[in-house]
Amino acid sequence: MASYFDEHDCQPLGDGQQPNHMLHLARLIIDGGHFSDEELAFAFNGERAAPPASKQIVQSLPSVIVTSEMEGKCAICLGPYEEGDRLRKMPCGHTFHHACIIPWLERTNTCPFCRQELPTDDPDYEEYRKHKARAKQREYEIEALHDSMFG
Numbered sequence: 001m002a003s004y005f006d007e008h009d010c011q012p013l014g015d016g017q018q019p020n021h022m023l024h025l026a027r028l029i030i031d032g033g034h035f036s037d038e039e040l041a042f043a044f045n046g047e048r049a050a051p052p053a054s055k056q057i058v059q060s061l062p063s064v065i066v067t068s069e070m071e072g073k074c075a076i077c078l079g080p081y082e083e084g085d086r087l088r089k090m091p092c093g094h095t096f097h098h099a100c101i102i103p104w105l106e107r108t109n110t111c112p113f114c115r116q117e118l119p120t121d122d123p124d125y126e127e128y129r130k131h132k133a134r135a136k137q138r139e140y141e142i143e144a145l146h147d148s149m150f151g
């Protein structure tokens with residue numbers, strides 16, 4: 001008998017793995033569904049939800065046309081890549097159907113698979129992102145200092 005996961009064409013979660021809420025939301029969009037900013041923030045673990053990806057960046061994402069040798073499937077719609085499908089390649093290396101990833105990037109700048117962010121056209125958010133990166137760096141430096149004194 002087929003297991004639940006075979007029937008639903010998804011992988012069981014490994015130890016400590018969280019369900020990917022972002023992929024779930026990305027699927028909602030391509031089904032013509034909507035979600036609120038609160039739901040988006042939840043997918044971002046309660047952090048500030050990221051604004052849309054920069055239009056220019058989205059336009060410059062490389063297009064890939066699937067050839068007969070290519071295998072794989074789109075993590076958003078879970079459909080296998082078929083010869084002639086148009087994909088877009090993200091800077092993180094993940095590919096999705098053009099028709100699946102574009103509506104998502106019009107909503108938020110994050111790869112729904114690995115959460116790597118694309119630049120945005122939002123100066124406030126870019127400032128916030130820099131601030132977040134600096135705070136992380138400081139945390140790391142304090143830890144390193146602590147280790148050197150007490151380690």
Ligand SMILES: [Zn+2]
Pocket residue numbers: 074075076077078079096097100
């Ligand atoms: Zn797709």
Ligand SMILES: [Zn+2]
Pocket residue numbers: 090092093094111112113114115116
């Ligand atoms: Zn990715």
